[in-house]
Amino acid sequence: MSMLVDLSxxxxxxxxxxxxxxxxxxxxxxTTASGPRCNLSRITMSSHHGTHLDAMFHFVEDGRTLDQMPLExxxxxxxxxxxxxxxxxEITSDDFRRHEAVLTPGARILFETGWHREYGTLRYYEEAPSMTQEAAVYLASRQLRLIGMDTPTPGKDYYEIHHTLLGHGVEMVIVEGLANLDALPDDREFQFIGFPLNFAGRDGSPIRAVAEC
Incomplete structure (x- = not known):
């Protein structure tokens, strides 16, 4: 019997x-005690707050927006x-090369650094492990469909790295800010579910990421 793991x-x-x-x-x-006697919230946030994904348009001016990305x-x-x-x-290309057997074209790969435990603190953003540009180029060469991580952004050279992963000819979905990756199995596949809100013409969205194991 499968179980669901909340990755958000x-x-x-x-x-x-x-x-x-x-x-x-x-x-x-x-609130139920005022107005129309119901609970309703006002929410203001970045389209890239918390557990979220990046559309190509986030860094590529003529890249795909959320509503142009296939649901698959x-x-x-x-x-x-x-x-x-x-x-x-640093998160280097060697860190990924040792997992080369599963870094196949079309694959969805989530990587855990352990940094998700710092979520909710300023340190989470200011001191996160950082992917090198060389590692980003290597991942792009593997033609993955999706790369997910427990850090808030792939790396400190975020402009160059995002262009490498989101650019034309690669168009890799980037999922950032994942949680609970330590609860996932090492030795087998699971189903990843992480649909964005359908913001027309926009660059990214918070998601409720879930693994069915």
Whole structure:
């Protein structure tokens, strides 16, 4: 019998946002004791807050927007690989090459550094492990369909890395800010589900990422 593993961080008032992004606000707009006597919230947030995915348009001006990406890209068999890292350490091409057997064209790969445990702190954004440009080029060469991670962004050279992974001829879905990757099996595939909201013409969306194991 399969089980579902929640790979998404809860979104709570007071959480820090990625530096420079809009601040998160989740507040009551109506309550059952006022107004039309129902609970309704006012939400302000970045399209890339918390557990989310990037559309190509996030960094590529003529890249696909969310509504132009096939639904199949967000759902299907996936595997997790372990890339343990400490604060500020580099994630290199060698870290991925040792898992080359599962880095096949069309694959959905999630990698765990252990950094998801820092979520909800400023340190999560400021000291995260960082993918090198060489590692991004290597991943692009493997023609993956999706790369997911427990860090808030692939690397500190985010402009170059995102262009490498999202650009024309690659168009890899990037899922950032995953949780609970340590609960996934090492030795077999599972189903990854991570659909974005259908924001027409936009660059990214929070998702409720789930693994069916």
């Amino acid at each position: 961080h809860p979104i709570r008032q007071g959480q820090p946002s990625f530096p420079g992004d809009p601040e998160l606000s989740v507040e009551a707009h109506f 890209w967000f759902y299907g068999p996936a595997r997790v690989i372990r890339v343990p890292k400490q604060a500020g350490e």
